[in-house]
Amino acid sequence: MRHTLRFPRLAASLLAIALLVASGGPSTAKPPTLSALFPPGAERGQSLSVKASGTFDHWPVKCWVDGDGLSVEPAKEKGVLSVVVAADAMPGVRWIRIYDRDGATGLRPFVVGPLPEIAEAEPNDDPRTPQRIGAARVTVNGRLAKKGDVDGFAVELKAGAVLVADVEANRRLGSPMDGVLQVASADGFVLEQDDDAGGLDPRIVFRAPADGSYLVRLFAFPATPGSDIQFAGGSDYIYRLTLTTGGFLDHAFPLAVPPGGPSKVSAVGPNVPGSGPDSALDIPPGDRPERLTLSHPRLAGSVQVRRVPGAVAVEVEPDGIDKAQPLADLASVSGRIDPPGDRDAYRIALKKGETRVFRLESRAFGLPLDAVMAVFDAGGKPLAETDDVGESRDPELRFTPAADGDFRVVVRDLHGRGGPRYAYLLGVISPEPDFGLSLAADLFELPPGKPAKVAVTIDRHEGFAGEVELHAEGLPAGVTSTTAVSRPGDASAKAVTLELQGSATAPPGPFRIVGRAVRGDHRERPARARIAGFEAETDRPWLSVLPAPAPAKP
Template sequence: MSRTMVILCLAAALPALLPGAARGAEQKIGFRQLSIITPGAVQQGTTSEVKVHSNFTLDGTHTVLFNRPGLSMKLLETKPIEAPRQGRGRVGTPFRFEVIAPAEQPRGVYEVRMATKTAVSSVTHLLVTDAPVVEEQSGENGTPETAQQVSVPVCLAGRTERSEDVDYVRFAGVTGQELTCEIFAQRLTEAIHSMQSGNKVYLMDPLLTLMTADGRIIAQNDNKIGADSLITCTLPEDGDYLLEIRDTRYAGNVKYSWCVEITDQPRVASVFPFAVQAGTQTTVAVNGQALGGTETAVITAADDATTGLTEFPIETARGLAGPASVLVSEHPQVLSTGENLSPEAAMPVELPAGINGRFAESQQAHYFSIACEKGRTYRFEVVASRLNLPLDGLLEVYDAEGKLLTEMDDGLQTRDPRLYFKAPADGTYLLALRDLHDRGGEGFQYHLQAEPSGPDFEVHGEYYYAQLAPGTRMMWFARIVRLNGYTGPVTISVENLPEGVSCQPVTIPPGLTHCSLVLEAAAGAPIGASLARTVGTATIEDPAGETRTIKREGRVTCELQTQGGGQVRWPISTQIVGVTEPLDLLEVTAEPAAITLKPGEKQTLKVRIRRNKGFTEPVLLDMTFTYFSAKLGEQLPPGVTVAKESKLRLAGKVLEGTIVLEADAKKATPVENWPVAALVRVPITFSITTNYASNPISLTVLKAE
């Protein structure tokens, strides 16, 4: 399955003012659109200087945040640098930063978010490596004769800047040396806001080729970890070797940043099983390179270990390697026998359980026999692709007679399927898992979560970032998906907000699926930032009649700019909220504070803005976060709309507009004291706006008589 992107919106970007600059010098500023970091890697146990490229200035950066703890980063620039918004194909203006990576910092790619006195940023990426970092030479290295000489181990950081760009690296090797060559390209750029260049390609699709000095190919790889390449081999002879780095299409882009690790140090590719139960010790098989003969390791998961994906270092005969990605589960774990290749040989499994298996050959399917109760819902989910394993899973459920009842291929923006099955009768059912393309062999392993389920929900929405000045408000939007027959309320809240920022939780009642979240900075809120988290909670009665409270974290996606001004969404792990200096709008108010609508009736909401000195650009009013006809964030109950006679555009020095709310005579959903607010948007470009929110308004919609 190719990388799936959900085409959505041109989402909000939040502006700010340059500290220390005149107000007229910079008025309409979007969020800081981070581009690549050069070099894109830092070594464990070092202090390094890197350049962060950005559309809009990073002057006044006071906080740099990562999706995992340990790293620290600070701005080195001592004088203001102008960084006007450049064309979409440009890499942005570089700003120098110092990065401190502790010696024990786990290897891998990190999400990076920044906050300045005037804005917060989009996402960029930084690799932490155990090898010395060397930057690609500035001179010619596009032929074997001009190849850049390096010593192993090394992490070479470079770029494929233009079409038909090919880079060569030369290094010395010895007979029997176990070598790993791994490129981090898409993993370093996949969540960058603007990667398009006008050449109708988006991310780099790298290809690595290892050859002898006279051009004999030893190994080549295209896609191994997603689209990123990985070569492992044992060198056949003493002498010099060449590594060729290029895009498979010979495409190039000044933003095609990559890092290539060339190393003979121990590397763990995976462990099996890669799922363990909390409170247990599990012996796992270790797969990797240069492990010194190590074949197994013991993973200990504490009783109170947090469930979910985590990382464990692996002890090998040559020292620590990894970390290996491991799933910690609350359920007992079982191993697929590998002999359950037909319905007749199905392996009995008692639920709940985690099933761990691997397809030794192509054309295989694994069958499991499970007992189900009539009317009970069961949840089956595969974990493989999200760990960069090649399996493209397909789940199937059959009845005792072999009739296919349901199946599931992909999940949301993942090749890992998740299937909910409601048993139509008491009895034994067959659960089957196979690769969609019937592949198998090395690396085709999986974890299959199988458990009774019940009423549940998911949280989605528009909450990628927020920036707001003291005394102002900003609006996010949340949307829930109720599962397995759940119809009850869900309370949405935002955790870990910066000092001085609050967000009143909103309970989405039965009949509604969405809400607004108004973030408010107190008048005395200090400038600062944090990584926040949108969560949903609900008290649910399970099928056994027991009441329990469940909590679900919101799925976070970022905005990616594409050709022609469109945008797509891609999953990330961080939300950032920052308190800034005053923005273009100093205040947004709406009245009355409460509105009651009868079916078929209209009521007017008066919205007033206070502009910052010199700001006369158009301001747009709405109740829904839209892009053209797409509704990206909603807060009004179904059947309540904004009437055409509303005054929604405030141009020049106009300070007041109106939003006329209209309740459909037949379709308006009744609500009582439902919290809404006026959405106020300042366009930065034709596709990017800054969102503000008014004071909360209590909306009541009466039932039709």
């Protein structure tokens, strides 16, 4: 069968295409993307250029920083940022977001450190020609740029000097690497190796047996195992390697403080003095229970403590099961499993039918204890025991006494290990009705003429049956929001949606979603979103206000 070409229909199609082209067509511009920053950190007081890996249809872009002491501006060269770190900036992570008129990127971390910083210099794969480091008090910003890449660094040490070699990559920077760290002699004999001191990020504390040059080598496998049996690498395999014979923060002790005090806790770690100004960390004022990140201007690293309600105690040896240390109800105690094989026991008086949750944290503080927790009655009969909870290697045990009495809570390491780093925080908690709020994303778009819908999930704990009123705070100028009420017993009990509205000329920016209990103590909880690719969360999601389409040309 012969087909005839229908010229009128073809002409109409060509005319439509011509009009679409003449009017500029639908917008092909896409929001910027940001996959990595390199170098991923800098020393306090440093000004530098940082390469932003990603896509940027409009340059210059704009930059937003969550955290103090860091200024970020686009440089003239596309994909390069000008970064200035304040001289008094506290060490720690800042989060950077890039945005333009078509949207915004996800958050990426930038680390402020207290030590001088240098860049890794290739070639340094061959152990005979490593990159030579001057004084062992430096942070190296590097990249395992290709498969099979091994980065080597030579450091000079005196006999007895303690070198800390610490890698920040997977946990803080989101690098897809499972790092392996080695310290070797000048002739290549491996003296120490580590691959999991901090999750997938290794750390070695090495005491030099003699004066001489030592080789520090870093390589990696994929964080997500694959079929390849070889060292991994790529443009996103970035890391920060700290090499120092100076003080390095491993943890604070105690691991908890009550509201209103004390104002300082002890700094604990290699080469940290036992007394003097470098032995203590300042606690910021406040009375709200929260996790606090602490640092010191003259010590590498950062640590965390909890501000908790109730009494706070510290373990006192001996405290075996036959000499259990008294622990008040609803209190918290900081302890250590030290030496190996140690078992810490606490005696607590409980009432029949009053449920308590015994919550232990060690891995949450970056410490190696793989804790097992058990409850015994006064006669030594085991009543309950627990190890890991879900994906966490920190245990939590829910216990309801069948009768009034004294009970023993015993803590040990699953593998019988122990030492100064095997610290933990044990809390006694009365489960109370409460709620939490979460967002599925930390980035929302307000299209022209339409609202931005922000879905909020309400997690009701321990039978919380109150109403929760939700509203938005800190919205960009010209943007308004509806409110919502979550009520028990209907569809809003678990989720509600807020609608943000505004003109296309409104500026983009961060905001917050807050929920407030309508009755009772009127407690407030912010909505948090998981930062994509990281274990961190943010309570400051971003709103991009998209422009109206350009009018058709005549």
